[in-house]
Amino acid sequence: MVLPDAGDSLDAATFEQILEMDDDDDRDFSRSIVFDFFQQAEGTFNKMDECLAKKDLAQLSALGHFLKGSSATLGLTKVKDSCEKIQHFGANKDETGTNDLDDDVCLKRLKTTINQAKQEFSDIEKVLKKFYEEA
Amino acid sequence: MTSIVPSPGLPTTATPECPPACSVDEILSRTPIATLVVDDSLCICQVSDSYLALCACSREQALGFDLYHFIDKNVPAVMPRADSVRKAIHTATTARKAYVLDDILVEDGSFWSIRAVPIFKSETLLYIVLEFENTTEEHMRQAELEERVSTNDTFRILVETVKDYAIFMLNPKGNIATWNTGAQLLKGYTEEDIVGRHFSNFYGLEDRLADKPGKELVVALRDGRVEDEGWRYRKDGSRFWANVIITPVYRGETLIGFSKVTRDLTERRAAESRLLSAYEESAKLKSEFLANMSHEIRTPMHGMLSALTLLIDTGLDTEQLELAHIIEESGGVLLQVINDILDYSKLSSGCFSISSDVISVPDIITSVARSYQATLPPGTRLEVELDSRLPSSADGDPLRYRQIVQNLLSNAVKFTESGCVSVHAKLLKEEEDSYTILTEVTDSGIGVPLSAVGSLFAPFMQCDNSATKRYQGTGLGLSICKSLAELMGGQIGFRPNPDSKGSVFWFSAKFKKLKRLEQLDELEAKLQSTVVTPPPLPSVSFKRVASKKRLLLAEDNHINQKVMLRMLKGLGFEHIDTALDGVQAVALAKKEPPNYDLILMDVNMPHLDGVGATIEIRDAGLQVPIIAMTANALKGQAESYLAKGMDDYISKPVDRQLLLKTLLKWIQCTISS
Numbered sequence: 001m002v003l004p005d006a007g008d009s010l011d012a013a014t015f016e017q018i019l020e021m022d023d024d025d026d027r028d029f030s031r032s033i034v035f036d037f038f039q040q041a042e043g044t045f046n047k048m049d050e051c052l053a054k055k056d057l058a059q060l061s062a063l064g065h066f067l068k069g070s071s072a073t074l075g076l077t078k079v080k081d082s083c084e085k086i087q088h089f090g091a092n093k094d095e096t097g098t099n100d101l102d103d104d105v106c107l108k109r110l111k112t113t114i115n116q117a118k119q120e121f122s123d124i125e126k127v128l129k130k131f132y133e134e135a
Numbered sequence: 136m137t138s139i140v141p142s143p144g145l146p147t148t149a150t151p152e153c154p155p156a157c158s159v160d161e162i163l164s165r166t167p168i169a170t171l172v173v174d175d176s177l178c179i180c181q182v183s184d185s186y187l188a189l190c191a192c193s194r195e196q197a198l199g200f201d202l203y204h205f206i207d208k209n210v211p212a213v214m215p216r217a218d219s220v221r222k223a224i225h226t227a228t229t230a231r232k233a234y235v236l237d238d239i240l241v242e243d244g245s246f247w248s249i250r251a252v253p254i255f256k257s258e259t260l261l262y263i264v265l266e267f268e269n270t271t272e273e274h275m276r277q278a279e280l281e282e283r284v285s286t287n288d289t290f291r292i293l294v295e296t297v298k299d300y301a302i303f304m305l306n307p308k309g310n311i312a313t314w315n316t317g318a319q320l321l322k323g324y325t326e327e328d329i330v331g332r333h334f335s336n337f338y339g340l341e342d343r344l345a346d347k348p349g350k351e352l353v354v355a356l357r358d359g360r361v362e363d364e365g366w367r368y369r370k371d372g373s374r375f376w377a378n379v380i381i382t383p384v385y386r387g388e389t390l391i392g393f394s395k396v397t398r399d400l401t402e403r404r405a406a407e408s409r410l411l412s413a414y415e416e417s418a419k420l421k422s423e424f425l426a427n428m429s430h431e432i433r434t435p436m437h438g439m440l441s442a443l444t445l446l447i448d449t450g451l452d453t454e455q456l457e458l459a460h461i462i463e464e465s466g467g468v469l470l471q472v473i474n475d476i477l478d479y480s481k482l483s484s485g486c487f488s489i490s491s492d493v494i495s496v497p498d499i500i501t502s503v504a505r506s507y508q509a510t511l512p513p514g515t516r517l518e519v520e521l522d523s524r525l526p527s528s529a530d531g532d533p534l535r536y537r538q539i540v541q542n543l544l545s546n547a548v549k550f551t552e553s554g555c556v557s558v559h560a561k562l563l564k565e566e567e568d569s570y571t572i573l574t575e576v577t578d579s580g581i582g583v584p585l586s587a588v589g590s591l592f593a594p595f596m597q598c599d600n601s602a603t604k605r606y607q608g609t610g611l612g613l614s615i616c617k618s619l620a621e622l623m624g625g626q627i628g629f630r631p632n633p634d635s636k637g638s639v640f641w642f643s644a645k646f647k648k649l650k651r652l653e654q655l656d657e658l659e660a661k662l663q664s665t666v667v668t669p670p671p672l673p674s675v676s677f678k679r680v681a682s683k684k685r686l687l688l689a690e691d692n693h694i695n696q697k698v699m700l701r702m703l704k705g706l707g708f709e710h711i712d713t714a715l716d717g718v719q720a721v722a723l724a725k726k727e728p729p730n731y732d733l734i735l736m737d738v739n740m741p742h743l744d745g746v747g748a749t750i751e752i753r754d755a756g757l758q759v760p761i762i763a764m765t766a767n768a769l770k771g772q773a774e775s776y777l778a779k780g781m782d783d784y785i786s787k788p789v790d791r792q793l794l795l796k797t798l799l800k801w802i803q804c805t806i807s808s
Binding site: 014017018020021029032033036037040062065066069070072073074075 | 691692693694695697698701702705737739741787788789790791
C-alpha cells in the first residue's frame with residue numbers, strides 16, 4: 001500500500017497502476033495526472049454549483065458522469081461513488097439508478113451529495129499532495 | 136367302475152336252491168387265459184378255447200396228443216415253443232411248485248410268459264397246468280421304466296461330476312436341496328454345510344436387503360426362467376462375478392422346486408474390461424497425440440503469421456506483396472485445419488467441456504454475420520432473421536455457439552456463388568428453467584448430393600474427395616459442430632433448401648435461463664472484472680505487431696485520455712490518434728484510405744456518444760473492430776453496445792492487463808484473418 005493514509009478513499013490497485021506508468025526515476029507522469037485532476041475537479045465543482053443554482057439537472061448528471069470517469073481512472077473511490085450518485089440524481093433516479101424521483105427531492109439530494117463529494121475530494125487531495133511533496 | 140352285468144347264457148340267480156353245475160372241464164375250456172393241461176406223461180388232456188384260437192387249431196388236433204409233438208406240429212412260431220415249455224415244466228416239477236418263466240422272446244418280437252402249475256396227489260404228479268400270456272406290453276413298460284431309471288442315473292452322475300458349474304436344486308421356498316461338485320468348488324460350501332439353508336446366503340448384503348433372491352424366484356415362476364449376472368459370495372466371503380439361471384421345476388402341476396445353475400464369469404469379465412480399457416487407452420493416446428501435435432504446430436504457425444504481417448508492412452513491391460499474401464492465405468487455411476484437428480481430438484478424447492457464461496444469441500449472430508458481410512462474393516446477399524422472442528441473455532457457452540454459427544455460415548458462403556445466404560434463429564421451446572433455440576443457415580449454393588447426406592456429419596468426410604478439389608478444408612468442421620451441438624444439449628441436421636437449390640443446415644441448443652439476480656451479477660462481474668493472476672507482459676512480438684498498428688482513441692475526459700495513451704504506448708502502440716467526442720471520432724474513422732486497425736471508444740461523450748459514433752462508422756461500411764470503454768454502472772447496457780455494432784467492451788477504470796487481453800484478441804484476429 002503506497003498511501004496508507006488514504007484508507008478506503010483510494011483503490012490501491014488502480015492508483016498503483018498509474019504509478020507504474022511513471023518512469024523509473026521520477027513520478028512526473030502520475031504527478032501531472034493527479035494535479036490535472038485537482039484542477040479538473042475544482043472546475044467541475046464550480047460548474048456544479050452554477051447548475052445547482054439554475055436547477056439544471058441534466059447538466060449536473062453529465063458533470064457527475066464526467067468527473068466519475070477521471071476519479072475512477074485514478075482509483076479515488078469515494079469521490080467516484082459520490083459522482084455516480086450525482087449522475088443518478090441529476091437523471092431523476094435514486095442513488096442506485098433504479099427508481100424514479102421528482103425534481104425537488106433530487107435537488108435536495110444533489111446539494112448534499114455535491115458537498116459530500118467536495119469534502120471527500122479535499123480529504124484525498126491533502127493525502128495526495130503530501131505524497132507528491134515527499135516524493 | 137364297471138358294473139357286473141350277469142351274462143344271459145349263464146344260470147345265476149334263477150335257481151338258487153340248485154347250485155349250478157361246476158364242471159372243471161367247462162372252466163378250463165372257457166378260461167380266457169390260454170391254458171393247456173397235461174397229465175404226468177405230458178399227454179394233453181385239456182385245452183382252452185382261447186389257446187386253440189391263438190394257434191388256430193381244433194380241439195381234436197390237441198386232445199390226447201403228446202404236448203411237445205403238438206407244439207412242434209401245430210403251434211406257430213409267434214408263440215412259445217417246446218424248449219421254453221420244457222424248461223418251465225422242468226423247473227416247476229422239480230421245485231414242486233408253480234413257476235413262471237418270463238420274457239420269452241418269440242419270432243415276431245413279442246414277449247410271452249409261461250406259468251406252469253404242477254398238481255400233485257401226495258407224492259405223485261397228476262397234472263400240469265400251463266398258462267400262456269402275451270406280456271409284450273408289460274415288458275415294454277418295464278423296459279421303459281428301467282431305461283428311465285438309468286437315464287436319471289446318467290444325468291445325476293453328469294451333474295454331480297460337473298466341476299465348472301454349480302448345479303443344484305432348491306425347494307419351493309428357496310432352500311437348497313441338492314449340491315454338486317461344481318457348487319462345492321465354486322462356492323466353497325460342502326453338501327453338509329449348505330443343504331437346507333436358503334440360497335440368499337450367496338448374495339451380498341445389498342442384494343439381500345433389496346430381496347433380490349426372492350424377486351428372482353417370483354420372476355422365474357412368472358416367466359418360466361430368470362437369468363442374472365452379478366456378484367455372488369463364497370463361504371470365505373470372497374466374491375465372484377456370476378451368471379445365474381433359475382428355472383422352476385414342476386411335477387405335473389405341482390411346483391417341486393427350482394433348478395439353479397451358476398457360472399463363474401469373473402475371469403471373462405476381467406478379460407473384457409482389460410480389452411476395453413486397452414482400447415480406450417489407445418484411443419485416448421491417439422487423441423492426446425493429435426492434440427499435442429496440433430498445439431505444438433500452432434505456436435510456430437502463429438509466430439510465422441505474425442512475422443509475415445510485419446513483413447507485409449515493410450513496403451514490399453507488387454510481386455513480393457502478392458507472394459506474401461499467398462503465404463498469408465495458405466497459413467490462415469493451415470491454422471484453421473490445425474484448430475479443427477485440435478478441437479476434434481479434444482472432443483473425441485472427451486476432455487472438451489462447455490463453459491458456462493452469459494450468452495446472447497442475437498448479438499452473436501449479428502456479429503458473425505457482420506464479419507462475413509465483407510467477404511461475400513458479388514451477387515450474393517446475406518440476410519439475418521431473428522425471432523423477437525429470443526432471450527437477450529442466457530446461460531451458455533458463447534464461444535462454442537459462435538463457433539457452430541461461424542462454421543455453418545462459412546460453409547454456406549464458401550459453396551454459394553450467387554443468390555442468398557440467410558441465418559434464422561428462433562425460440563423453439565421455453566421451459567421453466569431453459570430455452571431451446573433453433574438456428575438455421577440456408578443457402579442457395581451447390582447443395583449436397585443425396586449419396587453424401589448420410590455421412591455429412593462423420594469426421595473426415597467431404598462430398599468432393601476428388602484430386603482436383605475445388606473447396607478446401609479438413610472435413611472436420613461439421614463433425615465438430617455435431618459434437619458441440621450435442622454437448623449443448625441439442626442436435627444438428629441437414630435438409631435440402633425447399634425453395635431453390637442449396638442446403639439448409641440447422642442445429643438446436645439448450646441454454647439455461649439466468650436468474651434475474653444472477654443476470655445482473657454476471658454482467659457486473661463482466662464489467663468490473665479485474666484480473667487476479669498477473670497475465671504475461673506483452674511479448675516482444677506483440678509489441679512489434681502493435682508498433683505497426685494504428686489506433687483511434689475516442690475519450691472526452693483528457694485525464695482518462697492521457698492515462699490511456701500512456702498505457703497504450705506502454706503496450707507498444709506508436710500510432711494513436713485521439714478524438715474528444717463522437718463527431719471527431721467518426722470524421723477520423725471515415726478518412727480515406729481507412730486509417731485504423733482498431734478503435735477504442737468511450738461510450739459517454741458530448742455531441743455524439745460512442746454508440747452513435749459506432750452506428751455512423753458501421754453505416755459507412757467500415758468493419759474495423761470497435762471496443763467500447765465504459766464506466767457505466769447502469770446494468771444491462773454493455774450488451775446493447777454489442778448489438779449496436781461494437782465488437783467488445785472494457786470497463787473503466789481500464790485495467791492494463793484486461794486491456795492487453797482484449798487488444799490481443801482483436802489484434803490477433805486481424806493477423807490471422
